[in-house]
Amino acid sequence: QVHLQESGPGLVKPSQTLSLTCTVSGGSISSADYYWNWIRQPPGKGLEWIGYIYYSGSTNYNPSLKSRVTISVDTSKNQFSLKLSSVTAADTAVYYCARAPQYCSGGNCWFDPWGQGTLVTVSS
Amino acid sequence: QSALTQPPSASGTPGQRVTISCSGSSSNIGSNTVNWYQQLPGTAPKLLIYSNNQRPSGVPDRFSGSKSGTSASLAISGLQSEDEADYYCAAWDDSLNGPVFGGGTKLTVL
Numbered sequence: 001q002v003h004l005q006e007s008g009p010g011l012v013k014p015s016q017t018l019s020l021t022c023t024v025s026g027g028s029i030s031s032a033d034y035y036w037n038w039i040r041q042p043p044g045k046g047l048e049w050i051g052y053i054y055y056s057g058s059t060n061y062n063p064s065l066k067s068r069v070t071i072s073v074d075t076s077k078n079q080f081s082l083k084l085s086s087v088t089a090a091d092t093a094v095y096y097c098a099r100a101p102q103y104c105s106g107g108n109c110w111f112d113p114w115g116q117g118t119l120v121t122v123s124s
Numbered sequence: 125q126s127a128l129t130q131p132p133s134a135s136g137t138p139g140q141r142v143t144i145s146c147s148g149s150s151s152n153i154g155s156n157t158v159n160w161y162q163q164l165p166g167t168a169p170k171l172l173i174y175s176n177n178q179r180p181s182g183v184p185d186r187f188s189g190s191k192s193g194t195s196a197s198l199a200i201s202g203l204q205s206e207d208e209a210d211y212y213c214a215a216w217d218d219s220l221n222g223p224v225f226g227g228g229t230k231l232t233v234l
Contacts, residue, residue, distance in 0.1 A: 046126055047161075047169065047212055047225040062222055096168055107156035107216040109223050112171035112180065 002027040004097050004115035012091075012122050018084040022097030022115060029078045030055045035100045036080045037111060038071060040093040048093075052100060053080055060105065087122045094119050127152060127224035128213050135232040141201040144229045146213030148194050152224055156216040158196040160189055163210040163228075172211070173198065200231075208233045 008020035022036070029036060038050040051061035053071045061069050070083040084091060095118055098111035129147040136142040146158065157176050161169040171180050173189035176196065188199045196215075200207055213226040 046227045047214075049223045049225070051222075060222060063220060104216070104223075105221075107218070108175060109156075109216045110159040110171055110174040110214070111161070111169070111223075112174070114168040114170070117168050 006118040020082045042093045126227040128226035130226035144198045146196045151219040152215040152217040154194040161212045
């Protein structure tokens, strides 16, 4: 059973870069069958997809965040990471990592499983 | 403003059947499949329905999904107290070239 776990600082100062890592256990991140995603949820609000990465390193980002987002993968550690630059209070959210099937880009896209999420607060 | 529109709240009594709607457009629901997630209080979302009407292993058959045109619905029959949660619909959006979510529906079991 695949398990995903987010890790990283819970507090980031405005204008700095938010950095999170998702560690995958119980399965290989190098599988050609999946995309690896980041999704966030501001407190009391809905879900927003941030982007995904394939094991090969190819990425796809939400256009609303594309200029500030970088997702990378480290297959040797079975991890993938998120960097979000120039953060503001609006970036305060619970950040989730999640797996999606490789035909996600073909229009049939779901997230399963999800990590437990990590709250990142942007404040000075 | 979410790309998919859901009612903010829904309610029902134990044993009742409730439905939650999700409205989209030709660029998302109209041309791609719909998925539903259940988020219990203080926990991560969990996949409930995928590919419009498929249940992952372990999801009770009390939960069912359907899609017609640019709208979709989640139905919960035999409502139970443990079904009290937030429910989100989602679909790939061809204009965004990525998945979009509904704003979520808070289900209360009275």
